[in-house]
Amino acid sequence: MSHATLASACAAVLRRDLTLAWRRRGDIAMPVLYALIVITLFPFALGPEDALLQRIAGGAVLVTMLLAMLLALDAMFRGDIEDGSLEQLMMSPQPLALMLGMKILAHWVTTALPLIVIAPLLAGMLHLPTAVMPVLVYALLLATPLLSLLGAVLVALTAGSRRSGMLLALMLLPLCVPVVIFAAGAVAAAQQGLPWLAPIAWLGAALVMALVLAPLACAAALRIALDA
């Protein structure tokens, strides 16, 4: 009897979720298109003044990215609950928290990574100075996984209820606020030529804590959701 190793289980779950996302490529494109449309509309609504656009560029791109991520968040565990895959995963001889961590990673790769790739383009459309671009990308690289992890916990908590989308958005709002403050703070500081490392470091610290705790919380919440 050959038991599955932890590495093979992680790889199997990760590969499955990435394959599924690839089979539904249209769904991956949705948040990207959304972000593109929102950022394109800003100059039309506010007028093409370079100085104004430059000032709001960092914040606008960050908020748009986080909202675009919300679009796909809701579906993180829904499919697995509906078709019984989650039950099978729960009964497998693997640590559920780690398996869910893999699912969150796959979710981040398929929703946040494409957004981060187009972020410099969007920021460029709002005349964000090239020198600030790396800081924006660092901030996004830390803020988006943090949001995926926090969002995953809330999705897991609301998994049992019907029409949880509204509840999810309301619960996520207070958790988003510090993420936006630190990420936008870093970009603003860089734009003014001030040191920007401190807010980035705060984001990093929060991400490390979420990496450890969020999958555990997810696992506990989903067990309760299926126990009802």
Place this chain on the structure above:
Amino acid sequence: MTALSATAPSPQKLLLEARALSFYRQDEPVFGPLDFCLHEGEVALVEGDNGSGKTTLLRILAGLLHLDEGELRWRGQPWRRIEHLGDTLFLGHHLGLKSDLSARENLAVAAGTYGKRPGRDVTNVLNDIGLAGYEDEPVRRLSAGQKKRAALARLLLLPATLWLLDEPYANLDRTGIELVNRLLLEHAAEGGAALVTSHGAVSFLQGEPKRVRMHA
């Protein structure tokens, strides 16, 4: 509770013992108190009307639902969920198949997380289960019976002692029903055990299986 064991020669070692199991949903009793036991090489049929708690019983034994009252023992020791991960297979109303993946890909994920029985691999299991030629077709394009077969393939591929099968005969044709019976007999011969729910008269194995009756 009638206990007419004909599927395996007794005496066999006791696997699962349930004493006075009860389950409540919002203080409404769903079933119980229920007593039964299951030996190695034994297949038991869980009988009861709709809503009598057959699926609930299986979900409790799968560790998905929390037991309210009663005692469960496994090989003489108190039953603990964590020790049964991977040793219990559950086939429920939701088949646990990803409709965008093929049967082969679905089984590869199952094998990746649960492990494999010796000498079995995804290809020979799919042949054995009657899905040859459909291995790479997305599951959503398969018929209901073929989907069921793809889910049943997990039973052949993954190592486990206890099978919990919720309506395994539903949607299956005559050869499919025979296939389930063959899987159950082979599993019993290897010393495994199974609890099977089914309402209505099903041409169930040879002889008289053990029965667990739910009181509605």
